[in-house]
Amino acid sequence: MKIAIIGTGISGLSIARMLQAEHEVVLYEKGERPGGLIKCERVNNCLFHKVGGHVFNARNEHVLEWFWSHFDRDNEFVKAKRNAKVFFNNAIIGYPIENYIYLFDKITVKKITTELLELQKKPKISPFEHDNFELFLQNSFGNTFYELYFKPYNKKIWQTDLSTVAMEWLEGKLPMPNLQEIIESNILREEEGNMVHSSFYYPKYGGSQFIVDRLKSGLTIQTEFEVSKIENIDGKLRLQDDQQYDKIIYCGDVRKLPDFCKKILSDGGIDVSYLEKLRSNGTSNLFCETDENDISWLYIPEDFTKAHRIIYTGNFSDSNNLGSERRTCVVEFSGKIDYGVMVEEIKKLPGNLKPLAFNYEPNSYVIQDKRTRTEIAKAKFLLEQRGIYLLGRFAEWEYYNMDKAIEAAFELHTEINTTNILS
């Protein structure tokens, strides 16, 4: 088959590599170069992750096997331990914060422990049985902890009423709280470094741009081409360049899809206005130099600053700091923040931060509400019957990390080849 893939983030590149052995594959990318959210660039010879600071890990064995078939794990990657911290009350403390309750004042400790014990008396329900994200946090940690930490932090990131955020996206994203663990950690006072915790892989040179550069090799990619029309003419799918395809895989923003194929969607009974109004957040990223430290991520819950996280990308690989005497990091803000404002904000943060560059990414975090999965599933079903497939974080409106995007590409690969055999 001849297959067009729209978008060259990790989703588009992965599915292209999976399909290219059996089919003719052409990729379209509206940007100047492939990579989507995982693009990086060098600034003063230091590596700037333009969004976040991408590290790789996966639980799915197939994903790991596929990924490592493209890379030499031992020679091209480092394996690092996560060393997350929280900047709270003007001090850097451990993560997760519930293991450090002993650092709070007496009255707060009393309130938190009373509430945690009260919560134990309630019937246990699974996280996904909670009606919304706010209720889940309150029922898991108690109101004092919620008001002190979880509410301000999540409000900063999501910039929306947490009671309208669905629970489904959370699956596998947060370690679920466990009272026994909280008590033990607060008594034993072990640093995260002594406890069982996760690790990640990171390229020795080039960060996630290294991943893009390897995956894109040998693929046919048309850059600076924004797909704006998909037509079905005599059973073939056609884009605005008049090229005909048997199948199209769309990895862009599902909200834009009605612009290109509104008729297909509305004739098929899809609530187009719902799709168009899906909520998301952008992020502003300030690339900085920082003082030496051994942290990987620093979470900043309190609202004395608009910043919510520092990602110490310079600690992931020494080659990320080539042009600097110091370390580098990315300070992340939710939404669009002016450069001047960010420069003022970082003065409130630890590490004597000095700005080097900045980037605004309008599409970073997807927000799911209770209808989202049903409506996306309906659109997928309808489009698939017409040879159009949705794949990736913004096309499926899922809170995917890279590994989940690759896993979704696997499923789609199987589906496309199965449909091909059956037809």
Ligand SMILES: Cc1cc2nc3c(=O)[nH]c(=O)nc-3n(C[C@H](O)[C@H](O)[C@H](O)COP(=O)(O)OP(=O)(O)OC[C@H]3O[C@@H](n4cnc5c(N)ncnc54)[C@H](O)[C@@H]3O)c2cc1C
């Ligand atoms: C702050 C942050 C930190 C993160 N950290 C991690 C991490 O550490 N590890 C991890 O595994 N994951 C992480 N993620 C998640 C990860 O970034 C995503 O899962 C992944 O990059 C999504 O890839 P994608 O291909 O689905 O989408 P995208 O990367 O958005 O790619 C979509 C591509 O489609 C192109 N496009 C869109 N519309 C069109 C069109 N009409 N025509 C042509 N081209 C089009 C876009 O230009 C873009 O290149 C993080 C995400 C964020 C926001």
